[in-house]
Amino acid sequence: MIKRKNEAILTGPTLLWLILFFVVPSLAMVVISFRPASTYGGVGTGWTLDAWRALGNPNYPIILWRTVWLSLVTTVICLALALPIAFVLGRMQGKWRAILLMIVIVPFWTNFVIRVAAWRILLHPEGMLRQGLVSLGLIGPDTLLLYNEGAVLMVMVYTYLPFAILPLYAAAERFDYSLLEAARDLGASGLTAVMRVFIPGISRGLLTAMALVLIPALGSYVIPDLVGGPGDEMIGNKIAQRTLGDRNLPQAATLSVALLLITLIPLIVVFYLNRRDRTHPA
Amino acid sequence: MKSSRLPVIVFALVVVFLYVPILFLVVNSFNEARFSSTWAGFTLKWYAALFDPQNRDIWEATQRSLLIAISSSAVSMVLGTLSACALHWYRTRLQRLNYGLIYLPIVIPDLLMGISLLLFFVALGVTLGTVTILIAHITFCSSFVTVVVLGRLQGFDESIIAAARDLGATRWVAIRRVILPLLAPGIVAGGLLAFTLSVDDYVITFFVTGPGSTTLPLKIYSMVKHSRELPLINAISTIFLVITFLIVWWSQKLNQDQTTKSN
Numbered sequence: 001m002i003k004r005k006n007e008a009i010l011t012g013p014t015l016l017w018l019i020l021f022f023v024v025p026s027l028a029m030v031v032i033s034f035r036p037a038s039t040y041g042g043v044g045t046g047w048t049l050d051a052w053r054a055l056g057n058p059n060y061p062i063i064l065w066r067t068v069w070l071s072l073v074t075t076v077i078c079l080a081l082a083l084p085i086a087f088v089l090g091r092m093q094g095k096w097r098a099i100l101l102m103i104v105i106v107p108f109w110t111n112f113v114i115r116v117a118a119w120r121i122l123l124h125p126e127g128m129l130r131q132g133l134v135s136l137g138l139i140g141p142d143t144l145l146l147y148n149e150g151a152v153l154m155v156m157v158y159t160y161l162p163f164a165i166l167p168l169y170a171a172a173e174r175f176d177y178s179l180l181e182a183a184r185d186l187g188a189s190g191l192t193a194v195m196r197v198f199i200p201g202i203s204r205g206l207l208t209a210m211a212l213v214l215i216p217a218l219g220s221y222v223i224p225d226l227v228g229g230p231g232d233e234m235i236g237n238k239i240a241q242r243t244l245g246d247r248n249l250p251q252a253a254t255l256s257v258a259l260l261l262i263t264l265i266p267l268i269v270v271f272y273l274n275r276r277d278r279t280h281p282a
Numbered sequence: 283m284k285s286s287r288l289p290v291i292v293f294a295l296v297v298v299f300l301y302v303p304i305l306f307l308v309v310n311s312f313n314e315a316r317f318s319s320t321w322a323g324f325t326l327k328w329y330a331a332l333f334d335p336q337n338r339d340i341w342e343a344t345q346r347s348l349l350i351a352i353s354s355s356a357v358s359m360v361l362g363t364l365s366a367c368a369l370h371w372y373r374t375r376l377q378r379l380n381y382g383l384i385y386l387p388i389v390i391p392d393l394l395m396g397i398s399l400l401l402f403f404v405a406l407g408v409t410l411g412t413v414t415i416l417i418a419h420i421t422f423c424s425s426f427v428t429v430v431v432l433g434r435l436q437g438f439d440e441s442i443i444a445a446a447r448d449l450g451a452t453r454w455v456a457i458r459r460v461i462l463p464l465l466a467p468g469i470v471a472g473g474l475l476a477f478t479l480s481v482d483d484y485v486i487t488f489f490v491t492g493p494g495s496t497t498l499p500l501k502i503y504s505m506v507k508h509s510r511e512l513p514l515i516n517a518i519s520t521i522f523l524v525i526t527f528l529i530v531w532w533s534q535k536l537n538q539d540q541t542t543k544s545n
Contacts, residue, residue, distance in 0.1 A: 010368035011380055014361040014424055018383045021421045022395070025402035029394075032401050043405060081296055084289035100293075107300045109526045113484045113499045114519040117506040118303035121310070121515070128306075128320070158299070211389075219391020221485060226506060236393050243489065249401060256397045263391060 026260075033253035041247030051254040060238070060255070067234040068262065070149070071217035074156040075164075078213045079206065081157070082164035086205075087198065090172025101169065108162045116226050119155045120146065123227065147229035155223045163212035171205025204274070211270040215263050235259050308523065311516035328517040340518070343501040346412065347481050350497065354419035355427075355476035361420070362427025362476075363469050369428070370435040387425045395422060396489030403490065410492030418490045419480045426479060427472035434468025467536050474533040478526060 033051055038044035054060070085104065089097055107115070122129055123145040133139045145151060175198065183193035199206070221236030228234075235255055242252035311329070315322035332340060365384060369377055387395060399418050403410060442464070446456040462469075484499040491500060502518060505511050 007368060007372045007374065007376070010364050010371075011376060014365035014368075014428070015380055015383065017361060017421065017424065018387070021399065021402075021417055022383065022387055025398035026394075028402045028405055029398040032405065043401075081292065084292040085296060088289045088293050103297060104300065106527075107304055109478075109530050110304060110523050111482050111499065111502075111519070111526070113482075113503050113506070114307070114515075114522060115303065117502065117515055117519070118307045120506060121512055122303050122306050124509075124512075158303075161296070161300075215389060216391050219393040221393050222503075226503075236391075239393065239397055240488075243397060243400065249404065252397060253401055256394055259391070260394055263394075267389060 029253050029256055029260075032250055033257050035250050035253075037248045037250050041249070043249050048250075051248075051250040054251060055254060055258065063233055063235055063238055064258065064262075066232075067218060067220075067236075067259075070153060070156065070232075070234065071214055071220070073153060074160060074217045075210055075213045077153070077157045078161050078164040079168075079209060081161060082168045082209060083199075085165055086168035086172040086202070087194075089169050090175055091177055104165055105162060112159070113222065115159065116155055116222055119151070119158065120226050123151060146227055147232075149228070149232050152224050152228040152232045155227050156217055156220060159223065160213045160217055163216070164209040167205045167208040167212060168202060169205075171202035171208075175201045207270055207273055211266045214266050218263050219259065304523070307516050308520050311513070311520040313513070313516075316513060328513040329521075331514060332517055337514070339496070340498075340501060340514075343496045343498045346495065347498040350412065350415055350419055351477045351480035354416055354423050354480045355473045357420045358423035358427045358476045359469055359473040361424040362472055363431050363465065365424070366428045366431035366435055369432055370438075384425050384428050387422050388429070392422070392483070392485045393489075396486040399486070400489040410490055411495040414490040414492065415487050415495060415497065418486050419483065422483075422486065423476035423480060427469075427476050430472035430475055431465060431468045434465055434471075438464065471533050471536060474529055478529060 032043050034047050034049065036044040036046060036048045036050060089101055089104075092100065121127060124130070125144060125146065130139070130143075130145050133145075134141050134143075139145075179197050179201065180193050183197045184190070188196065219236055220234050221240055224232050224234045224237055225240070235258070239252050239255045239259070242248045242255060312324050312326070313321055314325040314327070331337065365380065369381055369384070396418070399414070399421075400410075403414050408414060442460060443456055446460045447453075451459065482499065483497075484503055487497050487500060488503075491497070496504075498518075502515060505515055
């Protein structure tokens with residue numbers, strides 16, 4: 001009985017806090033998506049499907065699709081860059097491994113807004129980089145480095161890369177590199193050995209890395225807002241506009257529920273696959 | 283060995299990619315030129331300009347950010363430590379639910395947490411401001427502190443508690459004199475992480491802030507968005523960088539000292 005009381009004391013405060021300020025607000029979001037907007041920018045009474053029907057407005061499917069597409073491309077690029085890094089780090093030993101890992105992680109200790117701002121300043125039309133490229137004749141005088149999809153993708157990769165590097169590194173660290181030598185001895189080419197032995201060997205890390213990049217990427221708002229143009233808006237931008245621009249809270253709620261449903265897909269896939277891994281060890 | 287050169291090249295290029303924008307910022311904070319298109323000589327005037335009375339709002343925002351970060355990390359250190367102990371010592375159905383609830387705020391996009399809290403506060407008619415920012419920050423910080431302290435607990439030698447109890451320590455004495463000192467480095471590391479996350483946060487704060495409650499990231503964002511005072515942003519960012527490095531270096535050292543001591 002005492003044990004149960006202790007458990008309640010330890011669990012209670014945080015659990016209640018999270019229920020009050022995380023679970024209830026999430027449910028409120030779902031409820032508000034079925035409410036009408038009030039004229040004062042608040043939430044009206046009664047029930048309606050207006051906000052959900054408005055998702056059919058051709059604008060939203062395009063933006064939803066762009067959000068998913070940009071996030072998927074970001075994930076693929078992040079994994080492609082993080083794999084060789086994890087491969088190199090995992091093979092190293094001792095002090096140098098720690099130093100190189102630090103070198104990769106240090107930039108991400110800086111403020112997120114500042115990192116995005118740094119890119120905005122670096123790529124700025126009046127900045128050194130564009131002026132330099134123009135005078136070298138590499139880009140035309142009218143080419144902008146900023147306010148386009150390429151800039152959004154690059155900064156997204158820049159931002160989410162550590163979420164791919166860390167789990168892949170953790171998996172590569174546990175990988176037995178002598179297996180690669182064995183594959184080579186048995187006649188596999190270097191690439192074949194990596195594809196058929198290394199990649200399956202770190203599959204769990206790969207899965208985690210995928211989810212850890214894809215999920216926050218889907219919720220991007222700052223990056224398209226600062227380095228993208230009007231044609232690069234993602235769902236996050238629309239949520240912010242409906243919230244603070246024209247103040248249609250039920251519409252913001254609907255878009256958020258849609259985003260939540262999309263992010264749940266990778267989450268459930270990873271959860272399910274990890275669980276299957278654990279019950280049926282390969 | 284030729285085949286292993288490609289990963290090394292990718293590694294080197296990524297390091298360049300990671301550092302270029304940051305170094306550019308730092309170098310330009312000492313650049314005399316207003317626009318970063320040319321180098322017009324070394325200056326400290328942008329740093330001096332930060333102390334100009336007309337930029338007082340930057341300091342007000344900094345103070346608010348620090349106040350929020352200190353209070354939210356203090357509260358989340360308590361909440362996070364409690365829930366980490368609960369998760370570590372009990373294997374009940376309640377803890378499985380608890381585990382999921384702790385991890386969800388970490389994995390879902392922060393934007394969703396911001397908007398749902400905003401809708402919640404609006405539905406309740408709560409005035410948005412420093413208090414609502416504080417509540418939001420405590421919510422996500424607690425989860426992160428829990429994870430850090432939980433990691434520390436995994437290397438915990440349970441027999442020490444049994445030994446303390448055998449030697450006549452009451453439960454409270456055991457908690458105060460044995461468990462808390464052993465967990466302290468984890469709790470402090472979690473608190474430092476919470477502090478940096480809170481100071482760093484833009485997205486969630488953006489949703490739950492009210493008029494007159496601008497934090498430093500919000501202030502920087504609006505300066506960046508309107509391309510105003512870009513050299514000032516360089517200077518603030520450089521100061522920010524130095525401070526973050528010091529905090530992280532300190533928390534790393536704290537963890538390292540503890541691991542070498544326990545070995």
